Amino acid sequence: MDQERPVKLSDISKALNLSVSTVSRALNDSHEIGEETKRIVQSYAARVNYRPNLIAQSLKEMNTRYIAIIVPEISNSFFAEIVNGVEFVANNQGYHVVIYQTHDSTEREINIIRDVARRKADGLLLSPSTNQTEVNEVMKSIGAKLPVVYFDRVPSDNYCHKVVCDNYQAAFDATTWLIKQGKRRIAHMAGPSGISISIERLAGYSAALLNAGISVDPNLIRYSNFLAREAWDNLRDLEEKYQPDAYFASSDRLSFYCYEAVQKLPEPRASEVKIVGFTNAPFAHLLRPKLSAIVQPAFDMGKIAAEMLLNTITKKNKDIEYGFIKLPAVLKNTE
Amino acid sequence: MDQERPVKLSDISKALNLSVSTVSRALNDSHEIGEETKRIVQSYAARVNYRPNLIAQSLKEMNTRYIAIIVPEISNSFFAEIVNGVEFVANNQGYHVVIYQTHDSTEREINIIRDVARRKADGLLLSPSTNQTEVNEVMKSIGAKLPVVYFDRVPSDNYCHKVVCDNYQAAFDATTWLIKQGKRRIAHMAGPSGISISIERLAGYSAALLNAGISVDPNLIRYSNFLAREAWDNLRDLEEKYQPDAYFASSDRLSFYCYEAVQKLPEPRASEVKIVGFTNAPFAHLLRPKLSAIVQPAFDMGKIAAEMLLNTITKKNKDIEYGFIKLPAVLKNTE
DNA sequence: TTGAAAGCGCTAACAC
DNA sequence: GTGTTAGCGCTTTCAA
Numbered sequence: 001m002d003q004e005r006p007v008k009l010s011d012i013s014k015a016l017n018l019s020v021s022t023v024s025r026a027l028n029d030s031h032e033i034g035e036e037t038k039r040i041v042q043s044y045a046a047r048v049n050y051r052p053n054l055i056a057q058s059l060k061e062m063n064t065r066y067i068a069i070i071v072p073e074i075s076n077s078f079f080a081e082i083v084n085g086v087e088f089v090a091n092n093q094g095y096h097v098v099i100y101q102t103h104d105s106t107e108r109e110i111n112i113i114r115d116v117a118r119r120k121a122d123g124l125l126l127s128p129s130t131n132q133t134e135v136n137e138v139m140k141s142i143g144a145k146l147p148v149v150y151f152d153r154v155p156s157d158n159y160c161h162k163v164v165c166d167n168y169q170a171a172f173d174a175t176t177w178l179i180k181q182g183k184r185r186i187a188h189m190a191g192p193s194g195i196s197i198s199i200e201r202l203a204g205y206s207a208a209l210l211n212a213g214i215s216v217d218p219n220l221i222r223y224s225n226f227l228a229r230e231a232w233d234n235l236r237d238l239e240e241k242y243q244p245d246a247y248f249a250s251s252d253r254l255s256f257y258c259y260e261a262v263q264k265l266p267e268p269r270a271s272e273v274k275i276v277g278f279t280n281a282p283f284a285h286l287l288r289p290k291l292s293a294i295v296q297p298a299f300d301m302g303k304i305a306a307e308m309l310l311n312t313i314t315k316k317n318k319d320i321e322y323g324f325i326k327l328p329a330v331l332k333n334t335e
Numbered sequence: 336m337d338q339e340r341p342v343k344l345s346d347i348s349k350a351l352n353l354s355v356s357t358v359s360r361a362l363n364d365s366h367e368i369g370e371e372t373k374r375i376v377q378s379y380a381a382r383v384n385y386r387p388n389l390i391a392q393s394l395k396e397m398n399t400r401y402i403a404i405i406v407p408e409i410s411n412s413f414f415a416e417i418v419n420g421v422e423f424v425a426n427n428q429g430y431h432v433v434i435y436q437t438h439d440s441t442e443r444e445i446n447i448i449r450d451v452a453r454r455k456a457d458g459l460l461l462s463p464s465t466n467q468t469e470v471n472e473v474m475k476s477i478g479a480k481l482p483v484v485y486f487d488r489v490p491s492d493n494y495c496h497k498v499v500c501d502n503y504q505a506a507f508d509a510t511t512w513l514i515k516q517g518k519r520r521i522a523h524m525a526g527p528s529g530i531s532i533s534i535e536r537l538a539g540y541s542a543a544l545l546n547a548g549i550s551v552d553p554n555l556i557r558y559s560n561f562l563a564r565e566a567w568d569n570l571r572d573l574e575e576k577y578q579p580d581a582y583f584a585s586s587d588r589l590s591f592y593c594y595e596a597v598q599k600l601p602e603p604r605a606s607e608v609k610i611v612g613f614t615n616a617p618f619a620h621l622l623r624p625k626l627s628a629i630v631q632p633a634f635d636m637g638k639i640a641a642e643m644l645l646n647t648i649t650k651k652n653k654d655i656e657y658g659f660i661k662l663p664a665v666l667k668n669t670e
Numbered sequence: 671t672t673g674a675a676a677g678c679g680c681t682a683a684c685a686c
Numbered sequence: 687g688t689g690t691t692a693g694c695g696c697t698t699t700c701a702a
Contacts, residue, residue, distance in 0.1 A: 006479040008679060019689045024681060034687055049478035054453040055399070056679035059390045059694050074418065074434065075617075080410030087436075096450055099409065099434040101422075115431055118389040143384035144341040256618045263621065281618070282410075283591045286598065288623055343695055354673045359697060369671060391695035394678050 007048050016044060027052075058120065066096040067309060068116040069125040072104045072226075076252050078280040078298050079127070082151065085302020086125060093310055095122070104129040104226035110138050117142035123309045127152040129226075132195070149309040151301055153195050161312065163305040163325045165296045167197050170329035171204025171248070172211075174276045174294050177331060178246045179212045181274055187220040187244035189234065189254045189277075198223070201250050201278075220244060224254060235261040243269075249277030256281075259291050276331070285333050296329045342383045351379060362387075393455065401431040402644060403451040404460040407439045407561075411587050413615040413633050414462070417486065420637020421460060428645055430457070439464040439561040445473050452477035458644045462487040464561075467530070484644040486636055488530050496647065498640040498660045500631045502532050505664035506539025506583070507546075509611045509629050512666060513581045514547045516609055522555040522579035524569065524589045524612075533558070536585050536613075555579060559589060570596040578604075584612030591616075594626050611666070620668050631664045 009027075013020045018041065026033045026041035027050075033041075058064045069086055071079040087097045100116070102109040109130045116124055124146055128135045132155050139148065149161040178186050188205050191198040206216045219242055222234035231254060238244055239261070247262070249255040255277025262273045276292035284293050308323050344362075348355045353376065361368045361376035362385075368376075393399045404421055406414040422432045435451070437444040444465045451459055459481055463470045467490050474483065484496040513521050523540050526533040541551045554577055557569035566589055573579055574596070582597070584590040590612025597608045611627035619628050643658050 010679080020679090021681075021690080022688055025688090028681085032687060037687075049476055051449070051453050051478045053394075053455065053679050054450075055390060055394045055455050056694090057681080059388075059394050059678090059696090060680050060682090062694070064390070073415075074409040075412050075415030077410050080408075083409065083436075084438075096447075099436075100431075101418075101434075103419075112431075114386070115389075118386050120388065120390050141384055143386045256621070260618075260621055283595075283616070286591070286595055286622060345695080355696085356674080356698075357672055360672090363697085367671065372671080388695050391678090392697080394680090394694090395696050395698090397678070 006053070007050050008053065009050075012041065012045055012048070012050060015048075016041060062120075063122050064120050065094060066098055066121055067123040067125065067306070067313075068098050068100060068121040070100045070102060070109065070112055070116070071127055072102050072129045074099060074101050076280075077282060078152075078252055078278075078296060081280055081298030082127075082302035082305070085299040085304075086306040087302075088299075089303050089306035090310065095310065102129050106130040106134065110134075113138050114142060117144050117146050120144075121146070123147040123149070123313045125149050125151060125305050125309060128155075128195075129153070132156070147309060147312045149305045149312075151305045153197055156196065158324070159322060161305075161308045161323050163301050163308065163323075163327075164196070165301065165327045165329045167200035167329075168204040168207075170278070170294045170296075170331070171201040171250075172208045173204075173331055174292070175205045175208035175248055176212070177292070177334060178248065178274055178276060179208065179214070181246070183246035183274060184214055185217075185220065185242065185244045186214075186246040186248055187222070187238050187242070189231065189247060189249040189258055190221060190223045191250045191254070192225045193223045198250060205248055217242075226253075228253075228257070231257045232261070239265065244273070246274040247277070249275065251277070252279045252281060255279045255284075255291060255293070259287065276334075278329075290333045290335060292334050293332045294329050295332050297327045300327060341388070342385050343388065344385075347376065347380055347383070347385060350383075351376060397455075398457050399455050400429060401433055401456055402458040402460065402641070402648075403433050403435060403456040405435045405437060405444065405447055405451070406462055407437050407464045409434060409436050411615075412617060413487075413587055413613075413631060416615055416633030417462075417637035417640070420634040420639075421641040422637075423634075424638050424641035425645065430645065437464050441465040441469065445469075448473050449477060452479050452481050455479075456481070458482040458484070458648045460484050460486060460640050460644060463490075463530075464488070467491070482644060482647045484640045484647075486640045488532055491531065493659070494657060496640075496643045496658050498636050498643065498658075498662075499531070500636065500662045500664045502535035502664075503539040503542075505613070505629045505631075505666070506536040506585075507543045508539075508666055509627070510540045510543035510583055511547070512627070512669060513583065513609055513611060514543065514549070516581070518581035518609060519549055520552075520555065520577065520579045521549075521581040521583055522557065522573050522577070524566065524582060524584040524593055525556060525558045526585045526589070527560045528558045533585060540583055552577075561588075563588075563592070566592045567596070574600065579608070581609040582612070584610065586612070587614045587616060590614045590619075590626060590628070594622065611669075613664075625668045625670060627669050628667045629664050630667050632662045635662060 009020045009023050013023045023041055026038045090097045100112045151163040154162040209216050224231040247258045249258045258275050263270055271289050278294045280298050284291050304325050344355050344358050348358045358376055361373045425432045435447045486498040489497040525537055544551050559566040582593045584593045593610050598605055606624050613629045615633050619626050639660050
């Protein structure tokens, strides 16, 4: 049952009494090879199951024909859809996509970025879970030119490619909708402070409140990093001290934590408190009472990000024009 | 802003007036290099941001230090958890994990397997969405020895490594539980016929019915492949003609389709029909009425699969002992 | 303790 | 139309 050593060009060349280069060219369908020779070589190669060694090819050609995408968590539907969009575009252009996840660990993220660079991926799609300045350091230190497109969580400077959704507008709309439902004490469960999406979503939330003549109460704004405990502590504290009449949650996870916390409250609060949150979970609409959802155009974001990346990979030397694409999100399940 | 050409060993060797081999050895902390030389080389390398080219290294060493995992869909929590288990083990042993998804397309699956082989991944974890005989053909045709461990959906023969959960028992328990709830006309929404998990789950379901003196009605058993339409057609037909009083769903997706279909029925049926299904979705327990869940020990399955794979990678030439691990699943949300 | 050189599998410039 | 050869960046035997 042992599988034999993979056959390589020189095996074929020996067997057929041809030079390695002839075999290589024949297999690559080069025009400088006679039809007859091509036929012989190709059929022999097929017969012995020749498979080019992509490692060797990559070393020679200085490219690998794959791009990497690093996301915090693949099980998050938002990121899963992004990946699907990326694959859709990349595969069409003959690139493979390899997926890495950081689990929101800076250490893992840095490790992975380094690895991607050392393995000579042709490009990288990145949604940094990490402190932005740190990512910058890493990107500088990888000692190689690695085209990057950021998505979702993006750096603030303009010297990079970015794809995001309109977080400000989405947050504004969501909060405004809650206000129209008669809510006044709207809590905001925010993600980690300091990253782009948190800042923009908070801004949209605040603007909506002010716009409606409601003052922004800092007590109702809670930042949670990636640990469930923080979120739960925040939720418990809010309920004990402030009893918000609505929640605006800034991420998939926070949306569900909120929902679960509220469902555990005694009636009638459990069914009165309204929740709207960012989520792309495909089955969020099955929940009763409803979880209103801000749905991001994740698949399209992935497609666009991949297009930007492949563009910069292809026309390498051209002068770089940094792109910044912002797509609208939509509010759903508002009955 | 252009990043310079990556620095390589020969750059360092020139700058330091040492041979390439000395530099290589110094960086690899070889014992045959003087402490002083090591210090000089290492500090210089750090200063110029030297990063070894893993492509070259892989070509030379004939291994890549990464394993690939191919799953149908990363957004499926079951597979996401498996991946997490795999990463946990692999990273601890210095291996990277790259994730591919097939979207249940045979064509994509074959493409990816071929690519993994050509890129010389050190091993592969595979849950074939594909017809098993076809996978066998592909695995034979890749023309390279590629250690493989199957999980979840596995081949029937015994000449391979496999990790599964006890699908028969889980299906038996779930169906028995429904019977204990007083249900008699229990429909089974099965996955594609012919693959291991479908067969075992159907067997468990049938055994539970017979065990309770209920005959197995083929009209209540419906196979769906991966298209939503099939599932919906099956559900509509079942409701129109047979009005089951319970559903046993064989996959994550089918569980949620069932749930949604039942929720759309007029009361009191909507709240009387009970559903139990395979799902690892973390928020399934938030649904009301309940979706009872058969939860697989996905993280552990991933860990075990990775351990088996890394074992066979490491002790290469040793005689192969094929492993077959079966873990229990648990029934949850049964109030 | 260090250096020279071969070779991993492939491609392509340069001969013929 | 086909062969020779150099070289991608690295590790490692062998020699000094």
